Every structure is written in structure tokens, then in C-alpha cells.
Amino acid sequence: MSFLAKYIGQKVKRTEDPRLVKGIGHYVDDIKLADTLHVVILRSQYAHAKIVSINTDAAKTSPGVVAVYTGADVAGKVGFVPCAAALPGLNVPKYPVLADGKVAFVGQPIAAVVATDKYKARDAADLIEVDYDPLDVVTDAEASAQSDSPVIHEEFGTNVAFTHQAGTGDIDSAFAQADKIVKEKLNHQRLAPISMEPRGVLAHYLPGEEQMTLWSSTQIPHLMRTQVAIMLGMAENRLRVITPEVGGGFGCKLNVYSEEALLGWIAMQVHKPVKWIESRRENFQATIHGRAQVGTCEIAVKNDGTLLGLRYNVTADLGAYLQLLTPAIPTLTGLMLSGCYKIPAIQMNCVGVFTNKMSTDAYRGAGRPEATYLVERMMDCVALELKMDPVELRRKNMPKPSEFPFPTATGLFYDSGDYEKALDKALAMADYQKLRAEQAEARKQGRLIGIGVSTYVEICAMGPSIALPAGGWESATVRVEPTGKVTVLTGVSPHGQGEETAFAQIIGDMLGIDMNDVLVIHGDTSIVQYGIGTFGSRGLAVGGAALVKAAEKVVAKAKTLAAHLLQTDEASLTFENGKFVGAPNDKSVSIQEVALAAYIPHNVPEDFEPGLTATHFFEPKNFTFPSGTHICVSEVDRETGDVKILRYIAVDDCGNQINPMIVQGQIHGGIAQGMAQALFEEVVYDENGQLLTGELMDYAVPKAHQLPFFELDHTVTPTDVNPLGAKGVGEAGTIGSTPATANSVIDALAPFGVTHVDLPLRPEKLWKLMNN
Amino acid sequence: MKISLSINGTSYDTDVEPRLLLVHLLRDVAGLTGTHIGCETSICGACTVMINGKTAKSCCVLAVQADGAEVTTIEGMAQDGQLHPVQEAFWEKHGLQCGYCTPGMIMAVCGLLKDNPNPTDDQIRHGIEGNLCRCTGYQNIVEAVKYSAEKLNAQK
Numbered sequence: 049m050s051f052l053a054k055y056i057g058q059k060v061k062r063t064e065d066p067r068l069v070k071g072i073g074h075y076v077d078d079i080k081l082a083d084t085l086h087v088v089i090l091r092s093q094y095a096h097a098k099i100v101s102i103n104t105d106a107a108k109t110s111p112g113v114v115a116v117y118t119g120a121d122v123a124g125k126v127g128f129v130p131c132a133a134a135l136p137g138l139n140v141p142k143y144p145v146l147a148d149g150k151v152a153f154v155g156q157p158i159a160a161v162v163a164t165d166k167y168k169a170r171d172a173a174d175l176i177e178v179d180y181d182p183l184d185v186v187t188d189a190e191a192s193a194q195s196d197s198p199v200i201h202e203e204f205g206t207n208v209a210f211t212h213q214a215g216t217g218d219i220d221s222a223f224a225q226a227d228k229i230v231k232e233k234l235n236h237q238r239l240a241p242i243s244m245e246p247r248g249v250l251a252h253y254l255p256g257e258e259q260m261t262l263w264s265s266t267q268i269p270h271l272m273r274t275q276v277a278i279m280l281g282m283a284e285n286r287l288r289v290i291t292p293e294v295g296g297g298f299g300c301k302l303n304v305y306s307e308e309a310l311l312g313w314i315a316m317q318v319h320k321p322v323k324w325i326e327s328r329r330e331n332f333q334a335t336i337h338g339r340a341q342v343g344t345c346e347i348a349v350k351n352d353g354t355l356l357g358l359r360y361n362v363t364a365d366l367g368a369y370l371q372l373l374t375p376a377i378p379t380l381t382g383l384m385l386s387g388c389y390k391i392p393a394i395q396m397n398c399v400g401v402f403t404n405k406m407s408t409d410a411y412r413g414a415g416r417p418e419a420t421y422l423v424e425r426m427m428d429c430v431a432l433e434l435k436m437d438p439v440e441l442r443r444k445n446m447p448k449p450s451e452f453p454f455p456t457a458t459g460l461f462y463d464s465g466d467y468e469k470a471l472d473k474a475l476a477m478a479d480y481q482k483l484r485a486e487q488a489e490a491r492k493q494g495r496l497i498g499i500g501v502s503t504y505v506e507i508c509a510m511g512p513s514i515a516l517p518a519g520g521w522e523s524a525t526v527r528v529e530p531t532g533k534v535t536v537l538t539g540v541s542p543h544g545q546g547e548e549t550a551f552a553q554i555i556g557d558m559l560g561i562d563m564n565d566v567l568v569i570h571g572d573t574s575i576v577q578y579g580i581g582t583f584g585s586r587g588l589a590v591g592g593a594a595l596v597k598a599a600e601k602v603v604a605k606a607k608t609l610a611a612h613l614l615q616t617d618e619a620s621l622t623f624e625n626g627k628f629v630g631a632p633n634d635k636s637v638s639i640q641e642v643a644l645a646a647y648i649p650h651n652v653p654e655d656f657e658p659g660l661t662a663t664h665f666f667e668p669k670n671f672t673f674p675s676g677t678h679i680c681v682s683e684v685d686r687e688t689g690d691v692k693i694l695r696y697i698a699v700d701d702c703g704n705q706i707n708p709m710i711v712q713g714q715i716h717g718g719i720a721q722g723m724a725q726a727l728f729e730e731v732v733y734d735e736n737g738q739l740l741t742g743e744l745m746d747y748a749v750p751k752a753h754q755l756p757f758f759e760l761d762h763t764v765t766p767t768d769v770n771p772l773g774a775k776g777v778g779e780a781g782t783i784g785s786t787p788a789t790a791n792s793v794i795d796a797l798a799p800f801g802v803t804h805v806d807l808p809l810r811p812e813k814l815w816k817l818m819n820n
Numbered sequence: 821m822k823i824s825l826s827i828n829g830t831s832y833d834t835d836v837e838p839r840l841l842l843v844h845l846l847r848d849v850a851g852l853t854g855t856h857i858g859c860e861t862s863i864c865g866a867c868t869v870m871i872n873g874k875t876a877k878s879c880c881v882l883a884v885q886a887d888g889a890e891v892t893t894i895e896g897m898a899q900d901g902q903l904h905p906v907q908e909a910f911w912e913k914h915g916l917q918c919g920y921c922t923p924g925m926i927m928a929v930c931g932l933l934k935d936n937p938n939p940t941d942d943q944i945r946h947g948i949e950g951n952l953c954r955c956t957g958y959q960n961i962v963e964a965v966k967y968s969a970e971k972l973n974a975q976k
């Protein structure tokens with residue numbers, strides 16, 4: 049494939065945008081069906097309690113109320129909320145869609161009120177009386193693993209859901225040979241993904257046809273169809289999941305929640321459309337959280353900076369129940385513990401524990417930001433210990449481009465990389481030596497300037513099927529219509545990533561047509577062939593690869609017909625700019641003309657199958673491993689502890705870029721989220737399991753003036769894992785920015801002897817450190 | 821309660837519950853779903869509209885308070901099939917990804933540029949602090965605001 053084409057590689061404006069800037073796109077709550085009933089869910093106010101009784105009498109007779117359902121109504125009728133991740137010996141608690149006699153976190157659904165409008169449904173929900181018998185609560189993950197902790201799921205007799213060991217190499221001898229062992233305890237705080245559009249479900253059941261349509265704000269329409277059909281005991285092909293516009297996901301919509309099956313079941317009871325739209329408070333309480341690991345890392349190192357081994361003993365806070373991928377997230381951390389370095393021996397010992405909190409699961413980066421933060425924070429600690437420049441320590445341990453595919457002690461093969469190239473570019477942009485000199489000068493004047501570097505690698509384009517519970521391939525159909533317009537059906541489910549544009553660019557170039565003649569359809573299981581969805585930076589790198597393969601099949605078929613139409617030999621035909629040109633006399637026929645001839649097959653080769661359409665299911669042979677260097681320069685205010693980001697430089701390598709404008713946008717947004725983890729955000733529960741950060745008032749999603757201008761550049765190291773050479777970019781910014789920002793602020797505090805501070809680095813915490 | 825108001829130049833006479841939020845009137849009664857809801861607690865700004873020429877968060881205004889008012893929503897911005905310069909700028913500068921914050925953001929930017937036609941970067945960032953975007957990191961929104969300012973100033 050050529051990458052200096054008309055569309056591919058260009059900053060093409062997005063085709064999605066006109067409808068979105070006009071406010072006429074349709075998110076779930078914008079879809080209005082006649083006679084829709086509204087559902088409001090009553091949720092647990094206790095973190096851990098037996099439900100003694102529920103009285104719904106007053107609610108049932110409240111104006112406008114059609115029905116009220118509790119756990120007793122759905123028990124045995126709606127299946128449990130699914131967990132798809134399988135680990136040996138995993139304890140999977142039963143997770144009913146409405147609580148069955150017991151609640152284990154604040155926000156757990158207890159009852160559903162169905163009414164003619166949402167105000168009336170809320171009024172009635174207030175009339176439900178729940179008699180709770182509170183149980184002892186455990187919110188601290190490390191305490192939860194202890195034998196004297198209250199047990200959340202009695203059937204297991206422990207709060208330990210699983211133990212998991214990862215890594216290879218002789219870890220004991222690595223530590224025995226070390227000149228120095230550097231050890232630090234690190235906390236990855238709990239975060240809330242906060243897509244600006246909360247979740248929402250609209251369900252409509254047609255009893256005559258025995259078919260249901262479920263509109264859901266999700267990243268995985270097909271996987272949801274399968275799971276919800278199983279939960280409802282319904283044939284999968286009678287359930288249609290439609291994903292309209294989705295207002296952000298960041299992993300929190302890569303899930304199957306109680307509400308999807310519950311709404312489906314209610315629609316089957318009331319025979320009218322039913323809608324539930326999550327409030328922001330519910331979103332904080334009952335949409336998955338991310339991160340939440342606490343552990344100790346030890347690094348074995350030689351005096352010259354050569355890394356010998358890394359050990360990470362970690363407790364992962366899973367929350368009260370397992371959502372779709374909850375236990376899989378810490379395993380991804382284990383895979384990425386080598387960072388972009390040669391570390392011959394690595395070992396992770398992970399304990400996954402239940403706590404009386406909402407489940408954790410995939411949040412932008414999903415396990416990899418934890419690994420990168422850990423490795424990059426430790427690199428700074430090691431550099432400090434060895435009195436080495438943190439950049440030189442990193443450089444010393446990086447594999448050279450010739451060492452790829454690079455095998456890690458975590459069992460991976462990094463596909464391709466040139467880590468020093470990005471590092472050098474970032475250092476040049478920052479003018480690193482000069483910065484260090486300026487920092488020294490500023491320190492003399494009592495100013496607290498910090499410089500933080502993070503060189504990262506991430507695992508993307510999820511991924512080979514063997515590594516994913518539901519398979520990791522992706523599908524695409526390219527359908528050239530009789531008029532020559534092209535319809536693309538993709539199994540990915542974009543929700544802000546702009547794949548309608550990127551995919552039209554690819555088809556525009558591959559078929560030599562105007563990209564505006566391409567319509568990309570996604571997120572409707574009755575229209576699109578089965579797909580996996582959008583997550584793990586896979587949309588382009590796996591979904592786009594499937595598209596390329598499908599388009600190649602279409603071109604191949606068209607070529608056969610073109611040769612027939614031109615009465616020439618297929619081998620002599622070239623295809624350029626949408627035209628098949630034949631030797632020797634340069635007669636040509638356009639792809640549009642070929643399409644028409646394929647649908648009106650009056651003049652076709654013998655045995656020619658009419659039509660011009662092809663589907664491809666692309667199975668990647670490996671993950672991809674994007675990488676890069678981020679540098680953050682910050683200043684801490686000595687008086688207030690306030691952090692000001694002075695400069696932020698990011699050089700990322702996501703392989704080939706289809707639309708650099710979209711790539712940059714993804715990196716901007718990613719950096720913002722990662723920096724917010726470093727500086728502002730934290731989900732806080734008190735010791736009773738009450739959620740203290742339950743609204744946007746209390747949870748610090750960054751505002752525009754709290755973020756800096758990001759200076760971006762890139763390097764291009766293509767991958768051979770897919771035909772686009774693209775590695776994926778959705779999570780890169782998030783992964784690189786948390787450690788770069790943290791390292792910078794902690795470096796600023798070096799005059800106070802500070803070597804590590806847990807995130808978030810809020811002014812109060814920093815002020816205390818400086819004034820202790 | 822009976823109220824009458826104008827939304828994007830169309831008059832509505834309607835009977836509403838006193839507790840009905842303006843954003844629900846816009847979305848559910850007038851069917852204008854471009855005004856989004858992201859929090860209902862006046863933090864996120866997804867519901868931003870213009871009331872009598874001033875920006876307001878419609879999740880924190882009762883419909884009855886808008887009695888007699890002229891309300892402009894995102895659907896009222898494009899004229900004769902032409903995008904408003906601020907809409908154009910968001911498209912041009914990639915100022916949106918998922919698009920959920922976008923209508924409210926565009927309304928807020930219109931208000932900002934009305935008060936300050938030539939804002940600095942810092943004034944822009946502070947000027948949109950009532951609107952959260954989780955996708956863009958704001959950088960391209962800032963670019964879009966600058967581009968909008970240029971376009972609007974050129975029209976004068």
C-alpha cells in the first residue's frame with residue numbers, strides 16, 4: 049500500500065462532524081419512540097448489607113407507575129452479569145441484575161421503577177422502603193486480603209478472587225547479583241472514566257415477531273448481543289443491538305451491565321419501549337472504575353545502570369463483583385512490566401481481592417498505564433539511587449532497532465521499535481541539557497522546577513484471538529453498490545475516534561474513488577456482520593486491516609470482470625485511480641462501470657458470481673507495540689503547593705498514520721486524562737464504603753485552564769502485524785503522560801529530599817510535604 | 821403552569837409542571853435533542869444554551885423561569901444550511917471527537933466571543949471553564965475558538 053496517497057496520510061476533516069456540530073446526531077437519549085416508558089433504578093445506600101425487606105406498595109400506586117420490580121421478580125429469569133475473563137481458580141461471585149437479598153457496594157441496583165415519565169419514576173423510587181441490616185465493610189484492598197477481614201462473598205470464605213503470577217527469568221539470581229536493589233511502594237489510585245455521555249439503554253420488544261431491539265451506549269454491540277441474549281434466554285439472532293452515537297467510552301462502555309439485560313427483560317414484560325438514562329451520580333457509583341492497584345516494586349540493578357530484574361508484588365482492588373474483564377486488567381499490567389527496556393528477569397505476584405466498592409475494569413490503557421507508571425517511576429528512583437541522569441539510565445537499557453522483534457521476560461515479542469529516535473527527538477524539542485541548567489539556576493533562586501521524562505511502550509491492536517476471551521479478530525465488508533457508491537460495514541464501534549472518516553480515506557484511496565462516495569456503517573448487529581468492537585487501540589490496526597483485506601478481495605473480483613469487459617488478459621491489467629487499464633491498447637473501465645456490470649450480469653465470464661461485495665475477518669498474528677517519549681516541565685509553587693505545567697512535549701510512534709489530525713487529537717485527549725491522574729483525579733470511598741466523589745463537583749475532571757498546551761511530534765516505525773503498518777494510538781497519551789507528569793513534579797520537590805509521592809499530586813499534599 | 825417562550829425563533833405555548841427543567845422542555849417537549857445532559861448539577865456545561873442572548877446552563881433553569889424568554893439552542897445556529905462560523909471552526913480545527921460536549925461548548929464559545937471578540941489563549945481557557953470535554957484535552961477547542969474569532973471579526 050502506498051501512504052502518500054490522495055487521502056491516506058492526510059489531515060482530512062472528519063465526515064462525522066457536520067451532524068455533531070449541528071446537534072442533530074442521535075445518542076441513545078435522543079432516540080424517541082412513541083409510548084416509551086421510563087425506568088429509574090433504586091440503588092443501595094449501603095456498601096455491605098443484608099436486605100431484610102423491600103416494600104414497594106406505595107411506589108406501585110404512585111401516579112404514572114406501570115410496574116416496580118425487585119430481585120425476587122428477576123431471580124431465575126435474568127442471568128447473572130457476565131465476567132468473560134478466565135483465570136485459573138478464579139472465584140466468580142453471582143452478580144444478579146437486581147440485588148438478591150444482599151448488597152455489596154453503594155449503587156448496586158435493588159429495584160426498578162417503570163413509569164410514564166422520568167419525573168414520576170423518580171418520585172415513585174423515593175417511596176420504596178428498603179430495610180437493610182448493615183454488615184461489616186472492607187474498602188482497603190490490602191486489608192481485604194487479610195484473614196481477619198469481613199468476607200464479602202461467604203461462599204468463597206475469602207476475599208481473594210485469584211492469585212496470578214507472571215514473568216520469566218531467574219529472578220532470585222538477578223537479585224543476588226545486583227549491586228543495588230531499589231524498592232518503592234506505589235499506589236495507583238482508583239479513577240472514574242467519566243465519558244461525558246453517561247450510559248443509557250432503550251429496549252423495544254415485539255412479542256409477535258419475538259424480536260427485540262436494544263439501543264445501548266456501548267463499545268461492543270455484538271458481544272453485548274451475545275451476552276444479553278444469554279442472560280435473557282433468548283435466541284441471539286432475535287436480539288438486535290444498535291449503538292447510535294456514543295459520547296465517549298474510554299473503556300467504561302466495554303462492558304455488559306445489569307441495566308442492559310434488565311431493560312430488555314422489562315421490555316418483554318410491558319410490551320412497550322423502555323428507556324433508562326444513567327444520571328451522573330449513578331455513573332460514578334455503578335459504571336466501572338479503573339486502576340486501583342497497590343504494590344511494591346523492587347528493581348535489581350548494576351552500578352553502571354544495567355537492569356537485572358524487576359519484581360512487583362501487587363494487590364488489585366477488584367471491587368465487589370466481577371464485570372466483563374475485571375480480573376484480566378491486572379494481567380495486562382504483568383505483560384508490560386518490561387517497559388521499553390531489557391530486563392532479563394521479571395516477576396509479578398498479583399492478588400486480586402474483593403472490596404465493598406464498584407468493580408474496576410478497563411479504563412483507557414487498562415492495566416498498561418499501571419505498568420508504565422510503575423516502571424517509569426522506578427527508573428527515576430533507580431537513577432536517583434545511582435546518581436545517574438534518568439535519561440541516560442533509560443537509554444542504556446533500551447533495545448536497539450536491530451533487536452526487534454524483541455522478546456521480553458514477560459513473554460511478549462515487541463513487533464518493531466526505535467525507542468532512542470523518539471527519545472532524541474523529544475530531548476531536542478525540550479533542549480534537555482539547557483533545561484537542566486535552567487533548573488539548577490532556578491533552584492538557586494528557590495524556585496521548584498521539575499523535569500520528568502517517560503519513555504513508554506504499550507501493547508495495542510488487541511489482538512491475537514488466543515489472547516482475548518471473545519477473540520481478537522475484526523471484520524469488514526466492502527460493498528460496491530450498482531451505482532458505484534461504496535458501503536462499508538465494520539465490526540468496530542467507534543465513539544469519537546473518527547473511523548467513519550479514516551475508513552472512508554482508506555477505501556477512497558484503495559478503490560480510487562471520492563471518499564465522499566463511501567458510507568461507513570457500524571454499531572448495528574442486524575446490518576453489520578459479527579464484530580468485536582472498539583477498545584485496546586484496535587479500531588484501525590485490526591478493524592482497518594480487515595477493511596484493507598476486504599477491499600483487496602473486491603478489487604480482485606472486479607479485476608476478473610474488468611478483464612472480461614476489456615477482452616484482455618487479467619494479468620495485463622493495472623488498477624489506478626479507480627480505473628482498470630489494459631495493455632496493449634490502454635482501454636479502460638472504471639470500478640463503477642465494473643460494479644454495474646457485476647449487478648446486471650449480462651456480459652460476464654462463465655460461472656461469475658453476480659454482485660461486487662466482499663467480507664474479511666482479519667486475525668492479527670501479534671499485538672502491536674506503539675512507543676514514545678514524553679517530557680514534562682513543571683513548577684511547584686512553594687507557598688501553595690500548586691503545580692503549573694510549564695511545557696509538555698510528546699513524541700509518539702504509532703506506526704503509519706492514516707489521518708494525522710485524528711492521531712494528534714487522540715494524543716491530546718490521552719495526555720489530558722493521564723495528566724489528570726497525576727494531578728487531580730481520585731475516586732474516594734470512606735471507611736464505610738460511602739462514595740465521597742459522587743458528582744462532578746467532587747471528582748476533578750480537568751477544565752481547560754488546568755491543562756497546558758501540548759507540543760507534539762512523532763516518529764514512524766511501521767509494524768508488519770497488519771497491512772496498514774498502523775499500531776494504534778487511542779491509549780498512548782494516557783500511558784505516557786501520567787509518569788512524565790509525576791516524575792516532573794517529584795523532581796521539582798527534590799530539594800526537599802522527596803523521592804516518591806503517591807498520586808494525585810494535589811496542592812494540599814505537596815504543601816504538607818514542603819511544610820512537614 | 822402555562823408558559824410561552826421562543827426557541828430558535830419558533831414560539832411555544834405549553835403547560836408544564838413547575839419543576840420541569842428547561843433542558844427537559846427543550847429535549848422532550850420541543851424535541852430539540854442537540855442540547856445534551858452530562859450532569860444535571862451545573863458542572864459540565866453540556867446543556868448550555870442562550871437565554872435572551874446570554875449563555876445559561878439549561879439543566880439549572882426551570883422551564884417556568886424561561887417564560888417569555890428567547891432561547892437559542894445549537895439547532896438554531898446554522899442559518900440557511902450554512903454552519904455558524906463557530907460550528908465551522910470546530911469542524912475545521914478538529915475541536916470535537918465524540919461530540920457530546922460540542923453543542924454546549926459551541927454555545928459557550930459564542931457567549932465568550934460576544935463578550936470578548938479577541939481573547940488570548942488564557943482568556944479562552946478560562947472562558948470555557950464551565951464546559952467539560954473528556955475527549956480533546958481542549959487544545960483543538962482553543963484552536964477552534966481562535967479560528968472562530970478570526971472568522972467572526974472578518975464578518976464585521
Ligand code: FES
Nearest residue numbers: 858860862865879
Ligand atoms: S447537564 Fe447542565 S451543566 Fe451538566
Ligand code: FES
Nearest residue numbers: 917918953954955
Ligand atoms: S468531544 Fe467528547 S466530550 Fe468533548
